[in-house]
Amino acid sequence: MNTEILPGATLGVLGGGQLGRMFCVAARSMGYRTLVMDPDKNSPAGHIADIHLQADYQDHSALTKMAEQCQVITTEFENIPADSLRFIARTTPVYPSADILEIAQDRHIEKQFAQQAGLSPVPYFVIQTEADCVLAQEAVAFPAILKSNRLGYDGKGQVLVERTEELLQAFHSLNNVACVLEQQIQLRCEISAIVARNHKGEKQCFPVSENQHKNGILHVGIVPARVDEPITRQAQKLAFQLADALDYIGVLAVEYFVDNESRLYFNEMAPRPHNSGHYTKDACVTSQFEQQVRMICGLPPGSTQLLSPVVMVNMLGELWPPQWRVILQHSEIKLHLYGKKHARAGRKMGHFNVLNADIESAIKTAKQVFEALSSPVSQNG
Numbered sequence: 001m002n003t004e005i006l007p008g009a010t011l012g013v014l015g016g017g018q019l020g021r022m023f024c025v026a027a028r029s030m031g032y033r034t035l036v037m038d039p040d041k042n043s044p045a046g047h048i049a050d051i052h053l054q055a056d057y058q059d060h061s062a063l064t065k066m067a068e069q070c071q072v073i074t075t076e077f078e079n080i081p082a083d084s085l086r087f088i089a090r091t092t093p094v095y096p097s098a099d100i101l102e103i104a105q106d107r108h109i110e111k112q113f114a115q116q117a118g119l120s121p122v123p124y125f126v127i128q129t130e131a132d133c134v135l136a137q138e139a140v141a142f143p144a145i146l147k148s149n150r151l152g153y154d155g156k157g158q159v160l161v162e163r164t165e166e167l168l169q170a171f172h173s174l175n176n177v178a179c180v181l182e183q184q185i186q187l188r189c190e191i192s193a194i195v196a197r198n199h200k201g202e203k204q205c206f207p208v209s210e211n212q213h214k215n216g217i218l219h220v221g222i223v224p225a226r227v228d229e230p231i232t233r234q235a236q237k238l239a240f241q242l243a244d245a246l247d248y249i250g251v252l253a254v255e256y257f258v259d260n261e262s263r264l265y266f267n268e269m270a271p272r273p274h275n276s277g278h279y280t281k282d283a284c285v286t287s288q289f290e291q292q293v294r295m296i297c298g299l300p301p302g303s304t305q306l307l308s309p310v311v312m313v314n315m316l317g318e319l320w321p322p323q324w325r326v327i328l329q330h331s332e333i334k335l336h337l338y339g340k341k342h343a344r345a346g347r348k349m350g351h352f353n354v355l356n357a358d359i360e361s362a363i364k365t366a367k368q369v370f371e372a373l374s375s376p377v378s379q380n381g
């Protein structure tokens with residue numbers, strides 16, 4: 001990339017979910033035009049984009065149209081076929097690259113890559129056959145978690161294996177697909193570092209978020225994370241290392257586990273803005289979505305300075321319809337909805353950020369509001 005892509009240009013997004021939507025909002029407010037490609041006519045990002053190209057990700061004539069109309073293209077989820085990116089990249093720059101997407105699409109390849117870059121994945125063993133299930137019993141301490149190598153998200157494609165004897169059955173329950181078996185870490189907490197890097201190798205890292213999950217789905221993010229500073233510094237340093245090793249352009253999220261001995265394990269990466277970075281929309285000088293615009297356009301990274309401690313709370317379909325007043329009566333809450341018509345349990349419908357100079361007060365408000373929304377009385381509001 002030799003030239004900067006400036007406001008007025010058209011930015012393309014493959015994928016029309018909430019991440020694409022928030023990217024389009026940021027891009028449009030910065031004066032860019034946006035084109036979203038997604039097969040769903042009701043996609044959250046399609047509604048916000050200047051142009052919604054309603055087509056399948058493998059539709060070469062639609063990909064050609066997209067490439068012709070956009071100066072640069074990005075993706076908002078990992079499972080876009082890498083070959084579609086290769087097809088576009090013949091004429092138009094795409095970030096992340098097809099090669100990076102392929103790494104992120106496969107847990108085993110991703111762990112190997114992270115390890116080579118100096119990060120420490122959780123102890124794991126590759127399971128491809130029933131025979132591997134026998135070998136794994138020596139290699140990994142139980143309880144362990146069996147995860148399908150591909151297509152997992154929000155805890156899907158994962159089975160907790162308490163005892164060695166349960167492994168074979170767990171493998172069958174995932175239809176014998178290629179998996180990794182990971183030791184279950186006794187978690188003190190989970191954290192993530194979101195790093196941005198451009199083609200010149202200029203980098204910035206957002207403040208580290210402390211992430212609490214429920215049923216494998218992110219529930220709450222707390223920033224600043226309540227862990228010792230050497231741990232957050234290390235998480236940021238390793239995220240930079242990984243971004244450099246990938247020669248990454250864009251925003252990259254790195255998820256970690258911290259165990260009871262304060263050991264930091266690499267969990268997984270996401271080659272895009274991340275749910276645990278939604279707090280940046282209200283609490284940082286630059287949001288992760290503005291940062292993605294800057295990176296793919298060849299601009300310098302914006303400041304990632306934290307303006308206020310913040311708690312981000314995910315709103316899933318089971319809260320629907322929420323009692324809006326419970327949220328909006330709080331002057332320090334910022335509400336973000338994704339424009340999804342149909343609520344389903346586990347479906348990410350929106351989030352809210354609680355900003356307060358005192359993080360403990362923000363945590364308390366977040367908890368109170370979430371509990372009030374979850375109580376049966378408030379469900380019909």
Ligand code: ADP
Binds near residue numbers: 122
């Ligand atoms: P996904 O791709 O669905 O986000 P993750 O591998 O991040 O998959 O797992 C989802 C959540 O499940 C994690 O954030 C964590 O709470 C829990 N989990 C996953 N693997 C482990 C592990 N090895 N030890 C402890 N908890 C785990």
Ligand code: MG
Binds near residue numbers: 154
């Ligand atoms: Mg995860």
